[in-house]
Amino acid sequence: MRIKELNLYPVKSLRGIPLDRATLGVRGLAYDRNWMVVDQVGRFVTQRQMPGMARVTVRLEEDWLVLEHPEAQPLAIALARRDQPRLTTYVWDDACQALDEGEEASRWLTAVLGDLRGSALRLVRFDDAHRRPVESRYLQGEEAHTAFADGYPFLIASQASLDALNRELQQKVLVPLPMNRFRPNIVIEGVSAFAEDGWNEVMAQEGQYRFGLRKPCQRCKITTINQANGTIEVPGEPLQTLIQMKTQPLRPGAYFGQNATLLTGEGEVIAVGETLHAK
Template sequence: MKISKLNVYPVKSLGGISLQQATLGVRGLAYDRHWMVVDQVGRFVTQRQLPGMARVSVRLESDWLVLEHPEAEPLAIELASRDRPRLTAYVWDDACQALDEGAEASDWLTAVLGDLRGSSLRLVRFDEEHRRPVESRYLQGEEAHTAFADGYPFLIASQASLDALNRNLAQKGLAPLPMNRFRPNIVLEGAPDFAEDGWRELAAQDGRYRFGLRKPCQRCKITTVDQASGTIDIPGEPLQTLIQMKTQPLRPGAYFGQNATLLGGAGERVSVGDELQVGQ
C-alpha cells in the first residue's frame, strides 16, 4: 500500500493544494488549516454556508499565502508571523486564539464571497502559541492537538473506497465523484475498499512516522459541493448513497475516511509514493 496523493488546505474550506511531499507536524501537514474565514463574531465560516468558497484557489509561495478568485485581483498574505490583533475564533464548540489578518483581507473575502447574513468576513491565522486538543475520548493513550481542522490533524482516505462509492453512484445513474469532494490530506492506494475503517495504526514501511486512526469521519453538506464550480448540482449526494452503503453499520449517518493523529515522526517528510503498512 502506498500514498497516491497528498493535499494541504491552508485556509479552511477554500481550495486545496496538491503536493508531492510535505512536512509532518503534530497539528497536521505544514500550513494545513492554518487560516480560517470567520464572521464578525469570530465564528468559523465554511462551504456549508457559502459553497462559493470552493472557487477561491490557494497558493503557497516562499514568503506568501496567495488567494485567487476569477473575479478579483489576487490577495497576498505574508507567511511570516506579524504583530496582529488577537481575537477568539470559534470552530464548533472550541474557542481558539487567532490573529486577525486585517482589513484588506476582510474586504477581499467579503467582495468575492458576499456577506454572511449581513456579517462581513475576516481572515484569521491560528495562534501557534495556542493549543487546541483533540477530543480525548477517541485517543488511545497519545496526546493530540490540531489547528482549524474540524477536529483532527489528519484525514486519511482510500482510493478503493472512493471507487466503491462511485460504483454505487453509477447504479443510480450518477456521475463519478473526484476525491476532492472529501478534502483528505492523505490518499492511499493498494488497500481493499473501506479496509481503513478497521485499522488502528498506519506507519511508513521504514518506520519514520506513524499515524493513529482514531475516528471515522462523518460527512456533511460540503461533499455535495462541486469543488471546481462551488455549486451543488445534486443535493443530498453522495451523502444518501454513503448512508445506504452502511460503511459504519453501528453509526447512523454518512461516513468516509478516517480522522487520524500523529503517533511519531514530527518533522519528517511524507511523500507521494511512500510505502505504508498497517500497525497493531
C-alpha cells in the same frame, strides 16, 4: 499499499493544494488549516454556509499565502508576520486564539464571497502559542492537538473506497465523484474498499512516522458541493448513498475516511509514492 495523493488546505474550506511531499507536524501537514474565514463575531465560516468558497484558490509561495478568485486581483498575506491583533475565534464548540489578517483581507473576502447574513468576513491565522486539543475520548494514550481542522489534524482515505462509492453512484445513473469532495490529506491506494476503517495505525515502511486512526469521519453537506465551481448539482449526494452503504454499520449517518493523529514523526517528510503498512 502506498500514498497516492497528499493534499494541503491552508485556509479552512477554500480550495486545496495537491503536493508531492510535505512536512509532518502534530497539528497536521505544515500549514494545513492554519487560516480560516470567520464572521464578525469570530465564528468559523465554511462551504456549508457559502459553497462559493470552493472557487477561491490558494497558493503557498516562499514568503506569502496567496488567495485568488476569477473576479478579483490576488490577495497576498505575509507568512512571517506575527504582529496582528489577537482575537478569539470559534470552531464548533472550541474557542481558539487567532491573529486577524486585517481590513484588506476582510474586504477582499467579502467582495468575492459576499457577506454572511449581513456580516462581513475576516481572515484569521491560528495563534501558534494556542493549543487546541483533540477530543480525548477517542485517543489511545497519546496527546494530540490541531489547528482549524474540524477536529483532527489528519484525514486519511483510500482510492478503493472512493471507487466503491462511485460504483454505487453509477448504478443510480449519477456521475462519479473526484476525491476532492472529501478533502483528505492522505489518499492511499493498493488496499480493499474501506479497509482503513479496520486499521488502528498506519506507518511508513521504514518507520519514520506513524499515524493513529482514531475516529471515522462523518460527512456533511460539503461533499455535495462541486469543488471546481462551488455548485450543488445533485442535492443530497453522495451522502444518501453513503448512508445506504452502511460503511459504519453501528453508526447512523454517512461516513468516509478516518480522522487521524500523528503518533511519531514530527518534522519528518511524507511523500507521494511511499509504501505504508497498517495494523
